[in-house]
Amino acid sequence: MAGNRFLARMSLENEIGVALSDTRIRLLEEIGRKGSINQAAKAVPLSYKAAWDAIDTLNNLAPEPLVVRVIGGRQGGGTELTEYGRKMVAMYRALEIEYQAALDRLSERLDEAGGCDVGGFRQLMRRMSMKTSARNQFSGVITGLRDGGVDYEVRIRIDANTEIAAVITRTSAENLALAIGKDAFALVKSSSVMLSVDPGLRLTARNQLWGEVAAVHEGPVNNEVTLALPSGRSVTAVVTGDSCRALGIAPGVAACAFFKASSVILAAAD
Known part of the structure; x- marks a missing residue:
């Protein structure tokens, strides 16, 4: 079963590409822990610019901001995960648990049926995915x-x-x-x-x-x-x-x- 197991790397997509992915969720989690996008980017890891690009995209697509800039304080300001952002992270992680359980059940059934070409299936899904270059x-x-x-x-x-x-x-x-x-x-x-x-x-x-x-x-x-x-x-x-x-x-x-x-x-x- 281990050879045919699907591992959950869940992405939630809209019509123009990936909106939420494991990398972006980890970035949000690290911002919630550290209050600094620079430190959060290093922990993921991502470049500082790539981290801000991801946050800008998420904030633009979401009904309300997931991350906000905080001005002042002893640290001179930083970034903060909003209550809406925390809810989205929690929902993603809950879905991920259910997703992995469903994939494990699928793997068991495929093994019982004689297995399948997992690698070929993944390659097909990658080719069918769509992204946009619009910033x-x-x-x-x-x-x-x-x-x-x-x-x-x-x-x-x-x-x-x-x-x-x-x-x-x-x-x-x-x-x-x-x-x-x-x-x-x-x-x-x-x-x-x-x-x-x-x-x-x-x-x-x-x-x-x-x-x-x-x-x-x-x-x-x-x-x-x-x-x-x-x-x-x-x-x-x-x-x-x-x-x-x-x-x-x-x-x-x-x-x-x-x-x-x-x-x-x-x-x-x-």
């Missing part, structure tokens, strides 16, 4: 649909104060079976997001998300800039280092991330 992933509810003849304008509410607008073809809207009240995902590549620090600047871009610069990861030519939104979600842009310097982009600076409705890719559940 910004938001979940929400469709609040508006406007038929433009050739295309559709879709509005998705991602929190109490923020909507994202998307323009897609009529065919795409029909294939996704979009409807008011339906859950949907909005995907935006970081290269499609631009930044401004001028509140008086008039922009034609439909989507304008104001927040505070949380992190700037510098590269040889381009920088990756992450803005923390008031709701606890975040949005990431890739801009040139020269543009960052010209705008004075640095942690703590108020900025607007803006992108065209045509730059938004939608995904929806069946």
